[in-house]
Amino acid sequence: MEDILPALARHYQFVEGQARELFDRYGYGEIRTPVLEPTELFARTVGDSSDIVVSKQMYTFTDPGERSNTMRPEGTAGVVRALIESGLLKETSQQKLFYVGPMFRYEKPQKGRQRQFTQIGMELFGVAHAAADAEVITMCYHLLRRVGFNDIVVKLNNLGDPGDRKGFNDRLREAILEVVASARESGKYAEWCEQWQDLAAINPMRVFDTKVEECRPYLSSLPRVVDYVGEEARNHFDVVTALLAQAGVPFEVDRELVRGLDYYTRTVFEIVQTGLGAQNAILGGGRYDNLVEELGGPPTPAVGMAIGVERLIMAMQAQGIKLPPSPPPAFYVLALDDESLPTAYRLAELARSSGQRVAFDCQPKSAKAGLRSANRSKAQIAVIVGADELSRGVAQWKNLESGEQIELLMAEIERNLKEG
RNA sequence: GUGGGUAUAGUUCAGUCGGUUAGAACGCCAGAUUGUGGAUCUGGAGGUCGUCGGUUCAAGUCCGACUAUCCACCCCA
Numbered sequence: 097m098e099d100i101l102p103a104l105a106r107h108y109q110f111v112e113g114q115a116r117e118l119f120d121r122y123g124y125g126e127i128r129t130p131v132l133e134p135t136e137l138f139a140r141t142v143g144d145s146s147d148i149v150v151s152k153q154m155y156t157f158t159d160p161g162e163r164s165n166t167m168r169p170e171g172t173a174g175v176v177r178a179l180i181e182s183g184l185l186k187e188t189s190q191q192k193l194f195y196v197g198p199m200f201r202y203e204k205p206q207k208g209r210q211r212q213f214t215q216i217g218m219e220l221f222g223v224a225h226a227a228a229d230a231e232v233i234t235m236c237y238h239l240l241r242r243v244g245f246n247d248i249v250v251k252l253n254n255l256g257d258p259g260d261r262k263g264f265n266d267r268l269r270e271a272i273l274e275v276v277a278s279a280r281e282s283g284k285y286a287e288w289c290e291q292w293q294d295l296a297a298i299n300p301m302r303v304f305d306t307k308v309e310e311c312r313p314y315l316s317s318l319p320r321v322v323d324y325v326g327e328e329a330r331n332h333f334d335v336v337t338a339l340l341a342q343a344g345v346p347f348e349v350d351r352e353l354v355r356g357l358d359y360y361t362r363t364v365f366e367i368v369q370t371g372l373g374a375q376n377a378i379l380g381g382g383r384y385d386n387l388v389e390e391l392g393g394p395p396t397p398a399v400g401m402a403i404g405v406e407r408l409i410m411a412m413q414a415q416g417i418k419l420p421p422s423p424p425p426a427f428y429v430l431a432l433d434d435e436s437l438p439t440a441y442r443l444a445e446l447a448r449s450s451g452q453r454v455a456f457d458c459q460p461k462s463a464k465a466g467l468r469s470a471n472r473s474k475a476q477i478a479v480i481v482g483a484d485e486l487s488r489g490v491a492q493w494k495n496l497e498s499g500e501q502i503e504l505l506m507a508e509i510e511r512n513l514k515e516g
Numbered sequence: 517g518u519g520g521g522u523a524u525a526g527u528u529c530a531g532u533c534g535g536u537u538a539g540a541a542c543g544c545c546a547g548a549u550u551g552u553g554g555a556u557c558u559g560g561a562g563g564u565c566g567u568c569g570g571u572u573c574a575a576g577u578c579c580g581a582c583u584a585u586c587c588a589c590c591c592c593a
Binding site (some may be wrong): 098136153169170199201203204205206207208209210213214215216217291302305307308352355357366373374375377378379380402403404405407408430432460463464465466467469470471472479480481482484492494496499501 | 517518545546547549551552553554585586587588589590591592593
C-alpha cells in the first residue's frame with residue numbers, strides 16, 4: 097500500500113481521463129460497486145483453483161454482524177452481482193460497462209504487485225457474437241495507444257468451451273504426470289516436478305505459465321488447448337482475429353497463454369510490457385459466458401478485461417512516456433503585508449471568477465520571497481500589492497519572463513486580470 | 517506461504533576496526549540587494565540513525581525479534 101502524492105496522482109488522472117474519454121466514445125457507462133462484498137461471492141467467481149482463493153490472498157474479516165466480508169480482489173464479480181440484483185440484465189439485452197477503483201490482494205508485495213492496486217476494467221454483457229470480443233480487445237489497444245505506447249501487441253488464445261476444456265484438462269493432466277514420471281526415471285526429478293504435480297491436480301493448464309527455465313523443454317511434449325477446441329469455438333475465434341485485423345489491431349496468437357481466473361471461456365488475451373520486473377502483464381481479460389448464470393443470473397454471454405493502473409504507469413515511465421505538462425497559473429498574486437492582503441485576496445478571486453488559474457499564497461511575503469515563489473510557480477505575471485500601492489490605489493504588474501514591471505491603476509489591473 | 521536484500525536530514529546517499537558534537541549533494545529558509553524572482557556567493561534550519569530488546573565501559577555500526585520496503589519464487593493487474 098502506498099500513498100499517491102500529487103506528482104504521481106497526475107499519472108492516475110491522465111490514465112483514467114484517457115480511459116473515460118475512450119469508454120464514452122464506445123458507449124460504455126460507469127458502474128461503481130462496493131469495495132466490500134460477501135466472501136462467498138469471490139469464492140464462487142474467482143474459482144476454486146485460483147490462488148486468490150486457495151491460498152487466501154484476500155482481505156477477509158468477520159463484521160460485527162457475524163458476516164464474512166472480503167475486500168474485492170478483482171472487479172468482475174461485484175459488477176455481475178450488481179447487474180443480477182438490479183435486474184438490469186433483464187431490462188435490456190446488453191450492457192456495456194466500465195469501472196475504476198482499488199482492488200486488494202493479500203500477497204507478498206514486489207515490483208508491479210501491491211496489496212492495494214487500481215484497476216480500470218470493462219465488461220460487455222449479453223453479446224455472444226465474436227464482435228464483442230473484438231471490441232473489448234480493440235479498446236484495450238486504443239487505450240494503450242492513447243496513453244503513449246507505440247509498439248503494442250495483443251497476445252490472445254482460445255480456451256474453447258467448458259466441454260472442450262474438460263477433455264483437454266483430463267488429457268493434459270495425464271500428460272503432465274507422464275512427463276514427471278519420465279523425468280523421475282531419467283534421474284532429472286527436480287523441484288518443478290513437484291509444482292507440476294500440484295498443478296495437475298488443481299489446474300493443469302497453468303503449467304504453461306511456468307517461469308522455470310529447465311522445465312520449458314518438456315512443455316513441447318504436452319498437448320495444446322487449440323487441438324481440443326470444438327468447431328463452434330474455433331470459428332468464433334477466427335472471427336475475432338478477422339475483426340481485429342479489420343480494425344488494424346496488432347495481435348499474436350499465443351497457444352501457451354492461459355489465465356489465472358477460472359471463469360474464462362473461448363477468447364483470452366493479455367498485453368505485456370517491459371520495465372515491470374517479473375510482473376509484466378499490464379492488462380488481461382477474456383470471454384466468460386457462464387459466470388453470470390453461475391451467480392444466479394439469466395444465461396448471459398460476456399467479455400471483460402482489466403488494466404492494472406500502477407503497472408501501466410510503471411511501464412509508461414520505463415518507456416519514457418511523458419505526461420502533457422500541467423498548465424502553470426496565469427497570475428501570481430502577492431501581498432507584501434497584512435494591510436494589503438485583503439486587496440490582493442480580492443484580486444485573486446476576481447481573476448479566478450473569470451476562469452483564470454491564479455496562485456495566491458494566503459499569507460503576506462517579502463517581495464523577495466514572494467517573487468521567488470512566483471518564479472517557481474511558473475506564472476507569467478506577478479501582481480504585487482503593498483502598503484505603498486494600497487495608499488495610491490495602484491498595483492505592480494510584473495512580467496516574470498521579461499522582468500518588465502509597470503505600475504497600473506487598480507481598475508486597469510482588474511481589467512487585465514479578468515481578461516487573462 | 518517460501519527465499520534473499522535494504523531501512524541514516526524533505527530527497528538521493530556517505531559514515532572506516534564499535535570510540536568524543538552523525539556528514540555531503542540537491543531541496544528548503546535567510547542574507548549579500550532597508551520592497552523585487554531566475555545566476556552567483558555566504559550563512560542557517562532540519563535527525564527518535566525504522567521500532568523494541570540484547571551484547572558492551574561505549575552501538576548508526578554487532579546480535580535477535582518485529583515493522584516497512586524492495587527483489588525473486590508462487591500468482592496476478
